[in-house]
Amino acid sequence: MRSLTTITLTIFSLCACADNTATLAPKSNDSAAVTALTDGLHHPWSLAFLSNDEWLITERAGTLRQVKDGTLQGGTVEGVPEVAAIGQGGLFDVLPHPNFANNQRLYLSYAKPCGEEGGTTAVGYGRYENGTLTDFQDVYVAEAACTDTAKHFGGRILFDNDGYLFLTIGDRGQRERAQNTQDPAGSVIRLHDDGRIPEDNPLVGQPDNATEIWSWGHRNPQGLALHPQTGKPWLNEHGPRGGDEINVVKPGVNYGWPVITYGREYYGPSIGETEKQGYAQPLLHWTPSIAPSGMAFITGSRYPDWEGHTANGALKLQHLNMVAFDGQQPVSEVRLLQDRKQRIRDVRQGPDGYLYLLTDSNNGQLLKLNPAE
Template sequence: MRRPSLLALTLLFGTSIGLAQTTVETIAEGLEHPWALAFLPDGEALVTERPGRLLRVDPQTGGRTVISGTPSVDDRGQGGLLDIELHPEFADNRLVYLTWAGECDGGNATHLGRGRLDGDRLADFETLFVAEPCVRSMKHYGSRIVFDRDGYLFMTTGDRGERDRAQDLADHNGSVLRLHDDGSIPADNPFMERSDVQPAIFSFGHRNPQGAAIHPDTGALWIHEHGPRGGDEINRPRPGANFGWPETTYGREYWGPEIGPDTLAGTIPPIHHWTPSIAPSGMAFYTGSAFPDWHGDLFIGALAGVHLAHLRLNDGHVIDEERLLTDRGRRIRAVETGPDGGIHLLTDHVNGELLRLAPAAR
């Protein structure tokens, strides 16, 4: 039984199926800037906290255990311990993947590594990949990771706040990277034949992608990324494609003027954008059974917009959007479908929460 002290609210949302009663439960609170979560086969959640802690959280009681063996992180600014993902064959190999902001060569960079979950520790943890060059910056790490159906690992990197890096193919930053599960580079990556390009790059021209998910029907990779003053985007990365930042954007400079045109020949426009910005973070296609009419819908957390965006899709296009949880005033950092069919959320605060969105009892 869940603790009676946990907060449970019944909310009414207009949905494609009419009026739905939905409960929001607080599973755990007092988390310090939680950034990402992944569910273990037994239903427990692994949660990263930006200062560098990895927690195992019991979804029934909210109890937590610190997992040792994690890497040292640079937790200044937007940095720290960031994303987490389980290997597709986790049940057999117990491999857990992490990304983090780590120090290197007088600066820092987005790092990727993995260890084997052995009780309350990550054993044999190793760094697999570093997004080079290292930069003297404390922002725009990107850092979402996801495995596709063929077992390739995709890792997003931000432009580190130095926008021209996103168009520099000799620089990993501002790109989506495609790797094998051991951090090596696939021989069929799009730029393998060019000596002037980092071969891990799959697509480029990205500003700060903090959401990544595989479409449950097509198997395609979808991402979203922060714009500046407006111009947050949803994109579908393609091999070798240029998504335009900073040459083209719907966003503007923070002091007002345009940065570039809305569209530009030779670049791929977004399939959806937000202006003004909602500051998207976290992304999941709903694949559970608790809300059958939401199957395949896209859910995205909003930091500046303090809501959960629910997007309905048709043939790869956004046809409707609603904003949920607007009354709670929470910065939503991560979104995942849980094994129980609930939609699980992390709120990004010093006193952050793990929340569960589920159908209300009738």
């Protein structure tokens, strides 16, 4: 299926108010075009570019799909590990190794079955050649995060410029776990590409702590991207009823959940304080919640007006969300694709410089965002 649709963009400016709440006000309008490259995807979760003409897409139920020359191939890639496709669990991110051209290592994060009916967040890799994945092996399994709650798995993975592997793990729906550094739930972890724990991780040498942890106090990080200038990972994460966040991921930092949050209980009352000494403030929070998902930084010349913006999928409010930063200060926000009413699950910038999106549904689409003329 191929189609071309014109969309309307709304641009907002952000005002930092006394209570650290971002106030959005309409600023101007613009237009662009989106092309649906394919549909027929079943709850797609992640997109990876192996080359200019070969891409891979994960589907949450546990299947890996191949796109060649812009066309979705029939069938699925063999060799994917068994996943716990329960609740929010399933097959998550797909990511080639930085040296993929030479070692053919393809990384997958997923909900690994554990216990009688539970799952936990895991990451591993296999050798990908000619449409087949072989010799898959786990490099990390969050054994302590095994639970049958079936939610808040996190599951985003990222390599930084030094070759370290980052993985997000949600609080598994048990919020107090995000403050327990003996437990990887509610954290971002940092590993060598083979799963070894780096000696300079912040909790190394501290007895009884989970030394894979890089940062903690996270609820459910669903987007992870490398800043193009600083080389540092940034993430977005879900709050409860409001309080979604964008954060820079720094070693040894406690991001506060659930001690501090701008979100509220789903039934109304506040959860904790909005700020407290010893807990990091988000760079930006969304209230009401947009339910942010995949995240990318826009680089290159395809979208000159959006250079350096963060592009974030939005599941609940069903749009593509772009935020401009001056350093770490948010200065403007753009909401795209609201008229399409689609849950945006993943956002990636392709090797050609264009933005590609995955929509989360039983008949999910792969979209290409064309720049405004």
